[in-house]
Amino acid sequence: MPFEDERQIFENYIRSKNLKQSKQRMQILEIFLKTEKHLTAEELYRLVKRRFPSIGYATIYRTLKLLCDCGICSELRLDDGTIRYEHLYGHEHHDHLICIKCGKFVEVVDPEIEKLQEKLAKKEGFILKRHRLQMYGICKECRNK
Amino acid sequence: MPFEDERQIFENYIRSKNLKQSKQRMQILEIFLKTEKHLTAEELYRLVKRRFPSIGYATIYRTLKLLCDCGICSELRLDDGTIRYEHLYGHEHHDHLICIKCGKFVEVVDPEIEKLQEKLAKKEGFILKRHRLQMYGICKECRNK
DNA sequence: TTGAAATTGAAAATCATATTCATAATATAA
DNA sequence: TTATATTATGAATATGATTTTCAATTTCAA
Ligand SMILES: [Mn+2]
Ligand SMILES: [Mn+2]
Ligand SMILES: [Zn+2]
Ligand SMILES: [Zn+2]
Numbered sequence: 001m002p003f004e005d006e007r008q009i010f011e012n013y014i015r016s017k018n019l020k021q022s023k024q025r026m027q028i029l030e031i032f033l034k035t036e037k038h039l040t041a042e043e044l045y046r047l048v049k050r051r052f053p054s055i056g057y058a059t060i061y062r063t064l065k066l067l068c069d070c071g072i073c074s075e076l077r078l079d080d081g082t083i084r085y086e087h088l089y090g091h092e093h094h095d096h097l098i099c100i101k102c103g104k105f106v107e108v109v110d111p112e113i114e115k116l117q118e119k120l121a122k123k124e125g126f127i128l129k130r131h132r133l134q135m136y137g138i139c140k141e142c143r144n145k
Numbered sequence: 146m147p148f149e150d151e152r153q154i155f156e157n158y159i160r161s162k163n164l165k166q167s168k169q170r171m172q173i174l175e176i177f178l179k180t181e182k183h184l185t186a187e188e189l190y191r192l193v194k195r196r197f198p199s200i201g202y203a204t205i206y207r208t209l210k211l212l213c214d215c216g217i218c219s220e221l222r223l224d225d226g227t228i229r230y231e232h233l234y235g236h237e238h239h240d241h242l243i244c245i246k247c248g249k250f251v252e253v254v255d256p257e258i259e260k261l262q263e264k265l266a267k268k269e270g271f272i273l274k275r276h277r278l279q280m281y282g283i284c285k286e287c288r289n290k
Numbered sequence: 291t292t293g294a295a296a297t298t299g300a301a302a303a304t305c306a307t308a309t310t311c312a313t314a315a316t317a318t319a320a
Numbered sequence: 321t322t323a324t325a326t327t328a329t330g331a332a333t334a335t336g337a338t339t340t341t342c343a344a345t346t347t348c349a350a
Contacts, residue, residue, distance in 0.1 A: 020295080022298080054298095055299085061337095062298090077224060079222060081228075097271050110262075113265070121242060125284060125288075128281075131278065132279050132281075135265070135273055137266055137274045138271065139270060143270075163326090167329080169330095199329095201329065201330040228306090
């Protein structure tokens with residue numbers, strides 16, 4: 001059974017908050033987990049709806065919030081204002097290279113950049129909590145089109 | 146007369162697009178320029194309103210868009226979804242250190258980080274167009290509070 | 291099994307931003 | 321100047337994404 005960890009985390013979180021399990025929450029979790037993409041709420045809604053047509057939009061939003069709260073999912077705010085959700089659990093921190101033509105996401109991480117950010121923050125007297133680095137450009141495939 | 150450059154740019158842009166100058170546009174430009182901060186549309190609206198009470202909200206949005214289009218102003222999307230506007234003309238590219246307690250903005254730039262970003266993008270076959278680096282943390286003043 | 295508490299989907303409410311529209315201001319040409 | 325065509329304005333309304341409300345349904349611990 002894949003994603004056993006994530007299911008456990010979700011169930012534990014729900015119990016710890018005195019919430020209740022539900023069919024819908026598990027269906028949304030299922031579809032979210034098996035879709036390894038950077039999804040908008042709407043895209044996730046469509047995917048879930050396709051398989052479980054009675055799902056409501058509000059339940060998608062409500063469940064996405066729970067998934068973020070328990071560390072399974074994380075929110076990604078893009079330059080054009082859209083919000084996308086990606087897997088968090090089991091994924092190392094990474095930054096994003098995003099193609100402005102085709103929308104492709106490439107996950108990258110440069111330990112040197114990470115280190116320099118810490119240094120920069122310290123120099124200004126900040127204790128760094130998190131950061132976001134998004135690089136927008138044109139990917140190899142889109143260059144000759 | 147301060148900000149002569151910016152006024153020229155704005156006027157030239159307006160003429161080039163066959164738009165018309167207006168009292169309101171100049172008033173908004175004035176207040177925007179003399180406020181060296183990272184402002185939300187609402188904050189700018191309040192500031193302008195204080196001095197020119199007849200101004201409408203829509204005119205703020207419309208003018209902010211013009212200011213961005215002509216390169217005087219640039220939009221900054223934060224992690225919490227708010228959009229802030231900052232001076233662009235005459236300001237070098239920079240990234241942001243933001244205090245999650247008091248909201249302070251510190252403008253920083255590390256040429257080494259910039260260089261490594263280019264390298265990273267090239268390695269993935271991307272032609273980099275722009276990037277955004279925001280670092281969130283706790284500033285020196287807020288640390289002991 | 292029961293019943294209090296949480297969850298659901300649909301509809302309505304929010305909130306920031308954009309658009310509409312009737313009136314006013316601006317710019318260009320006579 | 322003045323005429324007139326065009327654009328800008330503020331108020332009101334619309335929009336779109338997300339949240340909240342609410343009555344009906346489901347969950348789960350006793
Ligand atoms: Mn990612
Ligand atoms: Mn800045
Ligand atoms: Zn591409
Ligand atoms: Zn601070």
